[in-house]
Amino acid sequence: MSGVIPLSWSLALSATLFVIGVVGVLVRRNALVIFMSIELMLNAANLAFVAFGRSLQSLDGQIFVFFVMTVAAAEVAVGLAIIVNLFRLRETVFVDEVNLLKG
């Protein structure tokens, strides 16, 4: 063990990961890839939780990560079911082609 990892490194990594997720949501049109980018953002938040928990010598961060993972699993299941239903209805998963609400 040659020293501990500085908090700012973990936070910088978390910020980078979050920004990659944001760019993915903004740039891509495929609903599945947008969903994966949302997963990346959730993981960035988890990394920040764990890093702060390590820095504060507290377990609460890791317990919050546990809850975030549970919510993410539920969210993925529901979201993928919605995407499957969308594909049955419109034969596409590209979010630009889903314009039912456009006047």
Place this chain on the structure above:
Amino acid sequence: MIFLFAGFAALLVASSLLVVLHRNPVTSALFLVLAFCSLGGIYLLLQAEFVALVQVIVYAGAIMVLFLFVIMYLNLRQDVERGVQTAIRRGLGWLVGAVLLAEAFALIAKRWQVGPVSGGPEMLEGNTQAIGRALYTRYLFPFEITSLLLLVAMIGVIVIAKGRGGTAAADDSAEEKP
């Protein structure tokens, strides 16, 4: 330890960039598995063993398998993107990303002084044991609500994925698909 962190971080950033940039959704999903595994390595370096293993088992195992099932079930074509509007939106997306990244690093550069509040005796026992103890005592009520959330999500998924108009329609659509 620092070198391990740098290696895992580089792997994580590269593979998540490939998730965003790659045309084929199946390849994106596989790179996302790689990203989650390297994030699990970073959790291990941060001494969060339980979270690291749950990350690999739940995220890289269960959730990504669900993603791959859906991608292959839908049998997507390649992600072709053309046109001026797409180019404008893509440029805007990268611009927003650059601004956000600069903002985040400006915030982090302020270097919050975060010191240890309580060097608890929790660290003497194993990480998983401590988390289990906290989860079943102090966080028991949120933990139980989690089970309710999973149940509701399960029922919701079954109802949504069954399709409209009850079982007959669902059976019809199931027969239509080869």
